[in-house]
Amino acid sequence: MTELLSLTYPWAKALHIMAVISWMAGMFYLPRLFVYHAERGRSGTEPTASFVIMEEKLLRMIMNPAMIVTWIAGLWLVATPGIVDWSSIWPWTKAAGVLAMSGYHGWLSKQRKELLAGRGASGRTYRIANEVPTLLMIVIVLSVILKF
Numbered sequence: 001m002t003e004l005l006s007l008t009y010p011w012a013k014a015l016h017i018m019a020v021i022s023w024m025a026g027m028f029y030l031p032r033l034f035v036y037h038a039e040r041g042r043s044g045t046e047p048t049a050s051f052v053i054m055e056e057k058l059l060r061m062i063m064n065p066a067m068i069v070t071w072i073a074g075l076w077l078v079a080t081p082g083i084v085d086w087s088s089i090w091p092w093t094k095a096a097g098v099l100a101m102s103g104y105h106g107w108l109s110k111q112r113k114e115l116l117a118g119r120g121a122s123g124r125t126y127r128i129a130n131e132v133p134t135l136l137m138i139v140i141v142l143s144v145i146l147k148f
């Protein structure tokens with residue numbers, strides 16, 4: 001099993017990075033859609049129904065599967081011998097970053113339902129929330145590249 005994990009390491013990493021790119025694309029775009037939904041949808045400038053469809057498709061068809069594949073490939077890398085040294089700091093900062101990123105995904109998912117029910121937050125809240133994935137991405141990528 002350990003030999004198989006070492007052999008498949010480059011494939012796991014390639015899959016991980018492809019899934020991360022897809023996940024992050026949605027994490028950056030969905031809160032932006034929420035800003036438009038909250039501001040233009042509510043004021044009637046643009047039809048709310050279009051935002052509802054775009055948000056649902058983005059979350060269900062791209063973000064949820066991409067997050068699952070990121071986790072599977074990421075844990076596959078964790079299990080690969082010699083990749084993670086738990087006595088270093090970086091695996092812990094990376095773990096904190098990915099847990100926060102997953103929690104933020106859950107929050108976005110909840111906000112989609114709130115907006116659907118007409119109870120969403122203000123456009124300003126979503127504008128501020130939009131910065132969260134950027135900050136987490138910086139922590140995660142610096143952890144895994146600098147390996148302090």
Ligand code: HEM
Nearest residue numbers: 020070071074075077078083084098101137140141144145
């Ligand atoms: C969801 C849970 C995640 C787990 C368990 C995980 C775990 C890992 C592990 C163990 C590695 C291998 C490090 C190495 O080869 O030295 C890795 C690589 C990487 N991860 Fe993740 N990761 C996760 C999520 C993320 C996220 C959310 C991002 C970006 C925002 C990310 C970005 C990267 C990048 C860019 C690499 C490649 C670094 C290199 O070239 O060595 N990961 N990940």
